[in-house]
Amino acid sequence: MDVWLFSYGTLQQDEVQLATFGRLLEGRVDALPGYATSLFEIMDAEVVTTSGKTHHFMARPTGNAADEVAGVVFRITAAELAAADTYEVSAYKRIVVRLKSGLEAFVYVGA
Secondary structure (H helix, E strand, C coil), X not given: XXXXXXXXXXXXXXXXXXXXXXXXCCEEEEEEEXXXXXXXXXXCHHHHHHHCCCEEEEEXXXXXXXXXXXXXXXXXXXXXXXXHHHHCCCCEEEEEEECCCCCEEEEEEEC
């Protein structure tokens, strides 16, 4: 069964998708209402090597429906969702959200 995964950061990068899912994902532009991002330092050397970045964006709820985080939503398999769980560091948690398009999707936000 396929699921939707919203990414506003490194899961959009080709090299991260290949390392995490073994393929390039096809996605479409969407947005996460009621959230804003800030930069967060990644201490996991493997994640830094994979993404090429020491700081990743982290979304947190703002309480303001006018705020939104731009990104891409991907259709992935349950096994790929488990692989994404392994890629994301413990400072993130996976939740279900309703995107601007109306789609219900998983997203990783600040834990």
